[in-house]
Amino acid sequence: MIFGVWFYYWLSFYPGLLTNDSYNQWAQANGFQLYSEWHPLVHTFLIKFTTFINHSPSVFLFIQIFFGALTVVYILGKLLKNGAPIFLCSIISLLYALYPINGILMVSLWKDIPYSILLLLLFYMISEIVFNTASAEKRTFNIFSFTIVSILTALFRKNGLLVVIISLIILMIYVKKKRFLISIVIFFFSIFSFNFFTSKILHAEKSPTYEALSIPMQQVSATYKMGGKIPPKEQAYFNKILPEKLWRENYNDKTVDFIKYNANFNGDIIENQPKVFLLHWSKLLKYNPKIFIKSFLNQTASIWRFYTPNGYKINIHGGLEITGTRENYYDDEKIAPLDTEKKLISNYETYKARAKRNNIKPMRYKDFKNKVLRAYKPLKNDTKSRFGQKVLSEIYHIVNDKLQKYIVRGALAVLILLVATTISIIKYGVLKSTLIFMVPYLNLFSLIISAPATDFRYIYSLVFSIIPILLTVIYPPIQEENVDKF
Incomplete structure (x- = not known):
């Protein structure tokens, strides 16, 4: 059912929905742009591989919707086995299928979507490890699949690498089993090998350092815009990166793109000496803490804000396509x-x-x-259902223009995460809860410190997983007798 609904989105928006990021990766996959670490190269390679089947992004997107639907159904099947009512799981299936944002994003060529799917898989696999439910006959498969999912999650987004490494290190302390340690060794070897290949063999361009400094750059711009205190030394430094007038004019409380994509932006100054940039930034923080806090809250609004001010919108999609x-x-x-x-x-x-x-x-x-x-x-726009494209486009615009405040809410997902955490601590204690919730919390914290814009796709990785996360706590994996962890 889930796949069927998403498949209709795929037909209606064939060959898929692309934005600037998508075009850039499509260009790399087709060989007229240099390989770049700006976007995850594993994603670029997979796109390139699917073009051998048919030269269109539609092939990758077909696999994406199938993988997404299969993951949701797989975990709902696990929850059924653990005692969740079939009626409840059926309702959740309907929600996944009919939530219009799922349909739109599942046919979008963005790294954020497979990352969100992988993150859900990784969460559930870790919960099974913590609850010790790997059956004896499936041990090898569990180890193999866990290793593959860990590697892919780490490679699909830069913050994903941080999430997986920290999770594995903490888990390694808890699960002192030989085959689990072998899995971790394979993980690190694979990550190192992949990075060596892309960097030394393919000579892929490095992602600019200032990409990870979106929030600090936004705070500098906000200080200019809001008339904050800027000492002469700091002003001279920041004016080399971008003239004072442009720092002020290009401030946008929802995205840093107007700064870093300005023709006069000199990112090399940050790139060459990022520590110097952070030193001057910290001086501004000292004099303008209120402006910095306000700018930070505005930039991360898609994560925490329940109330939507009049005229304020979270960016759901590029929209044009x-x-x-x-x-x-x-x-x-x-x-x-x-x-x-x-x-x-x-x-x-x-x-x-x-x-x-x-x-x-x-x-x-x-x-x-x-x-x-x-x-x-x-x-080109080659829809296989003009009626579907018209109807689904209209639904999207209704959601974007009128229903945002009700159904596009990262804050609701964060609230459910907190509720699930509280339930888990009461039922299983702090240690086990910490292990269970490592992945969603590490992912959330990485978004809070690095979100470049108030785009819903950044918090989607939590939204996509949140209901199964809650149900996993209520209906935990069943403890099997005489079976060790892994």
């Missing part, structure tokens, strides 16, 4: 060949400069152009 509007060089080249050629030449010069900077031999312009046009050819 939901109505069928798409960027497409393949179509543009037919309509306006000269203008398209100018854009392609400009893009090629950017690509060539980046290639030389990374000691990579650039391809010829002719090859570059052919790759671009071939990559964009399947990206």
